[in-house]
Amino acid sequence: MRNTYLWLLQLITGILIAVLLGVHMVLMHLDAILGFFGVDATKITSWESMIERSNQGIWAGLYIALLAVVLYHALNGLRNVILELTPSVRTERVVTRVIVAFGIVTFVFCSYVPIALLSA
C-alpha cells in the first residue's frame, strides 16, 4: 500500500497548501482584502511586525509546515513525472534517492531561518 499512502499524502498536502498558502497570501500580499474586513494590514509587512511574528512559535510552525507540505507535494509530483517519462527499475531507485536527499537538504536548510528567528 506504499503508493496508496504516497498518493493520499499528495492529496492532503495539496489541501494544506491551499490553506497555508492562503493565509500567507492574504497576510502578505492581499492587504486590500483584510482592509475590507476592517483589519489594518499596512504594518504587517514592516520589519518590526515580521520580527514580532517570527518570535512566536505558531508562526514559525506555520512556515515550517508550509515548507514541508510544498516540498513533499512538489517533489513527489516531480518524481511521478520523471518515472513516467523514464520507466526503468534502475531509474526509479536513483530518482527516488536523489529526490529524497534533495528534499531533506532543502527542508533542513530552509527551516533553519524561522528556527533561528525564534531566538532573535
Add this chain to the structure above:
Amino acid sequence: MDKNNLITFKVQRYDPEHDRIPHFQEFMVPSGKCLTVLEGLLYIKENLDSSLAFRASCRMAICGSCGILINNYPNLACHTQIEEFHSDTLTVKPLPNLPIIKDLVVDLIPFFNTHKSIKPYILRQDAEEMEKPTAEYAQPPRALETLLQFTHCIKCGICISACPTSASDRLFLGPQALSQCYRYCTDNRDEGEKERFPMVDTDHGVWHCHLAGACSEACPKGVDPALAIQLLKRRLVSRAVALGKKQQPSSTVPSPAETKPKLPFPGFTVK
C-alpha cells in the same frame, strides 16, 4: 461491392525483414453500403496484395482480433463501417503503444502477460472447494450488476492504444488490466485482494492513471475502464485507511434437491 464507387485505403506497411521504417501503400477498394473496414482489408488481401498482414477472426466484434487505427482513431475493423467517415480516403495503421510484428499486426504478448499478472480469475481461501468443487458460489443479481459491464472486455487492446499514459510509460499496467483487477476484486465470490493489490499499487500501476478517459471513449464494447480505475483507487484507499465495508466472500449454494423433469424429446415427424 459497388465497383464504380472506389475508396482509397492508405495502409501502413512494415516488414521488419525488409523495411527500416514503416511506409504507406494506397489501394483502391470498391465501396458500398454497410461495408466494413475489415471487408475492405479482406478485399485487398484477396484481390490486390496477398502479402498484407492483419488479424481477424469472428467478424462480429466478439474476438477482439481486428483492432486497428482507422483515421487515427482506434477501433475494431469489423465494427467500423466505411461510410461512417464520409471520406474518399481511409488511413489504416496498426494499434499504437504496442510493438509491430508486421503491417497491421501488433505483438499482444506483453499485453496478455500484464493481464495475466493481475490474476484474472476467482481466488478463494477455501482451496479444497476450489480444487474439487461441490457446489456453485452464490452471486445475487445486485452483486453481478456492480461488475457486469467490466466482464464485457474482449481484450482487444484498443484501450491501451488510446491511453496517453501507456504512450509515455511503457511499464504502465494499462486500463485493461486495471479494470479487470477491479472486476475480480469487486466480485463477491472473490478473496484475492491481498494478492492483486501489490500488483496494481506500484509506481506504474493504478496511481499513474491521468484520468484522460480515452480508454472509455475508445472501447468498442462500451466498457468504462476509467470508471473501474477510479473505483479501484477508492477501494485501495478504503483498505489503506481501514474504512469501508469489507465484503464477506459468498458461500456455496447447495444444488437444488429436486430438479424439474426434463421435457420429453419430440418424436420424429417423418417416418
